[in-house]
Amino acid sequence: MKRREFGTLAAALGLAATPFSRAFASVADFEPTSGKPVYFRGWQFAPEIVQSNVKRYNDLEHGKIDYATVTGDYPSIMEQSLIAKADLDMLYANPSTAVRYYEGGWVMPAETLPAIADIKADMLPQFLDAWSYDGKLLGLSYFASTRGCIHTNLLAYNKAGMTDKDFPKDWDALYDQIYALHDKGVATPILPHWFGEWYGISWGFVMEVLNRGNPVADPTTHKPTMTVDPNGPAYKTLAQWKKLWKSKLVPQEVLTYNEAAYIDAFASGRYVFSPQQIYDVQTMNTPGRSQIAGHTTILPVAKQPWGLIDSALYLMTNRKRPEAQTADVRKFTSWYGFKDGDRKTFVADRWMETHMLFSAYKSVMDSPATEARIKKAIARPEDYAVLLDVYKQTPFPTGIWRVVWSEEFNSFLKDTLSKFLLNDGDIADTIKGMNDQISSLNDKYGI
Secondary structure: OOHHHHHHOOOOOOHHHOOOOOOOOOOOOOOOOOOOOEEEEEOOOOHHHHHHHHHHHHHHHOOOEEEEEOOOOHHHHHHHHHHOOOOOOEEEEOHHHHHHHHHOOOEEOHHHOOOHHHHHHHEOHHHHHHOEEOOEEOOEEEEEEEEEEEEEEHHHHHHOOOOHHHOOOOHHHHHHHHHHHHHOOOOOOEOOOOOOOOOOHHHHHHHHHHHOOOOOEOOOOOOEOOOOOOOOHHHHHHHHHHHHHHHOOOOHHHHHOOHHHHHHHHHOOOOOEEEEEHHHHHHHOOEOOEOOOOOEEEOOOOOOOOOEEEEEEEEEEOOOOOHHHHHHHHHHHHHHHOOOOOOOOHHHHHHHHHHOOOOOEHHHHOOHHHHHHHHOOOOOOOHHHHHHHHHHOOOOOHHHHOOOOHHHHHHHHHHHHHHHHHOOOOHHHHHHHHHHHHHHHHHHOOO
């Protein structure tokens, strides 16, 4: 199967209680003209916020947005809807899924939006790059995050005699401290990113190899780049994992955790370090929700970045429909995914306020409101600058995510890495198997 053949297969907190009204006259025309519905389908995260946002658009702009929340395997369900040419105009997607949908011929890139120049100018460069494919920006910012920034339990860390000046500066130093902390009496110094979700153990491996300086696959050719050199990033990562697993400092049950259990485990206070989502600093510092509330920070960038970009976009479909209806899709997507009729990033600002979801837009992340919101979620005032620095330096695994076979490789990686730990796998053989799988997928899609 070749690449091109693949396609043939309440307003911010109080709005809900009051009538919608603009602060001042609209300076942009987002009112639909076709008289036809625009179909928007989202996944199961805070659907009440999405419904309220859609209601605001429908009330202010006399829109006919048909929104529904999809339960189950969202990417697969959306793919089947796209293949079936179902009524679907706007949807969510992670970057790798967006590439797959684009290669399927189902996506209308954001390049078709009238405000595309302003949208690109407002985007942080790493997200503009991560979300672009075939020379086109595929969608608009839903959320943007650092997955794998190292959350640090300061209560346990300080009790062990460590301070900020002792923070590890790279992954090897982090592993050294894990064993040093255990020697000081800490039973479980780390909760690694080995949980059972599709973005668990596989992304844990990718982020560590990426942080150590290897992209897993070439960003342009997508050929495998990992080596069996004992000093290479992939080999060193698996060697550290093998040592950590055999040390029994990590409970085997972590492999079966979903993300909620993984978050709860670190919030229990049993661990010192854990690669988590950047916005979950709020969760860890919330009294009643966390045993280490007011005492959780993240490691700053020193010798290397931490984690990888985790994000989602709003995509427009290119299904057959009247041009006036397509124009309405563009209007709603622009309003929802960038700026509303008052030229405000209303939806992105609301996600920041309600759930501390970071955005790819500089205007959101650099605003005084965002600064105040983040400062309410952190343990110490100085952590605000650390969070933004970690976020802005987060890398993206272009070689394995900006390619049509990304999800297939991720599934292989998840199974391979779990077996590697459970069966005491050989490091060189495991790396060779990963490289062979990438080469096989490249052949499959004619890359």
